[in-house]
Amino acid sequence: xxxxxxxxxxxxxxxxxxxxxxxxxxxxxxxxxxxxxxxxxxxxxxxxxxxxxxxxxxxxxxxxxxxxxxxxxxxxxxxxxx
Numbered sequence: 453x454x455x456x457x458x459x460x461x462x463x464x465x466x467x468x469x470x471x472x473x474x475x476x477x478x479x480x481x482x483x484x485x486x487x488x489x490x491x492x493x494x495x496x497x498x499x500x501x502x503x504x505x506x507x508x509x510x511x512x513x514x515x516x517x518x519x520x521x522x523x524x525x526x527x528x529x530x531x532x533x534x
Contacts, residue, residue: 453520458510460495468519469495469512505529 458465470491477483495510497503506529513521 454514455511455523456514458512460497460510465512466492466495469510469522472512472519472522502526502528 456465458469460466470488473483474485477485494500494502497508502508507527509525511523511525512519513523
């Protein structure tokens with residue numbers, strides 16, 4: 453398994469990140485897919501308001517060339533405890 457940080461400028465990595473839940477949860481009838489335009493908007497640091505005060509990093513886990521997991525690490529600065 454290989455874990456790599458998502459480069460938001462690489463379209464293939466962003467597509468892997470966005471498509472992964474659809475492959476993981478496709479057979480789960482209770483799963484409600486997110487709106488793709490909302491998910492894409494969240495990955496745009498220059499446009500999404502969250503990034504005006506906080507930070508985020510995204511990671512993908514690959515097994516070979518196949519994405520098998522994803523991770524979002526968020527640092528919500530206004531709510532950070534010291």
